Amino acid sequence: MPTVTYVFDDGSKQTVELPVAMSVMRGALANQLPGIVGECGGSTTCGTCHVYLDRSTEMFAPPTDDEDEMLEWTAAPRAGNSRLSCQLVPTQPGAELVVRVPDKQV
Numbered sequence: 001m002p003t004v005t006y007v008f009d010d011g012s013k014q015t016v017e018l019p020v021a022m023s024v025m026r027g028a029l030a031n032q033l034p035g036i037v038g039e040c041g042g043s044t045t046c047g048t049c050h051v052y053l054d055r056s057t058e059m060f061a062p063p064t065d066d067e068d069e070m071l072e073w074t075a076a077p078r079a080g081n082s083r084l085s086c087q088l089v090p091t092q093p094g095a096e097l098v099v100r101v102p103d104k105q106v
C-alpha cells in the first residue's frame with residue numbers, strides 16, 4: 001500500500017497507508033485527520049484540500065488546467081509545490097510521500 005505522511009502546521013505528523021488508487025484527500029478524511037476539508041468531494045472546485053507536496057513530485061502528472069486554476073484560489077498562499085490533494089492518487093503499492101497541510105483551507 002502507498003503511505004502518506006501528513007505534516008501539520010504545528011509540526012506534528014501522521015503517517016497512514018492508503019488503499020491503491022485512493023486520493024491523498026480521501027485518505028485524510030478516511031483517517032479523520034485535521035486540516036483537509038475536501039468540500040467538493042474531489043471535483044477541483046473548492047480548493048479546500050490544498051497541500052504542499054514535499055517530495056515524490058515525479059510520482060504525479062503536473063496539475064491539470066482545472067487544478068492549476070483552483071490553486072489560485074486557495075486560502076493559504078500557493079507555492080511551487082502546491083497541489084490539490086484530491087488530485088494526488090498514488091498508484092504504486094510501495095509509494096511513500098509527504099505532504100504538508102497548510103494552516104487554513106477556508
Ligand code: FES
Nearest residue numbers: 040042044047086
Ligand atoms: S476536494 Fe475540492 S478541490 Fe479537492
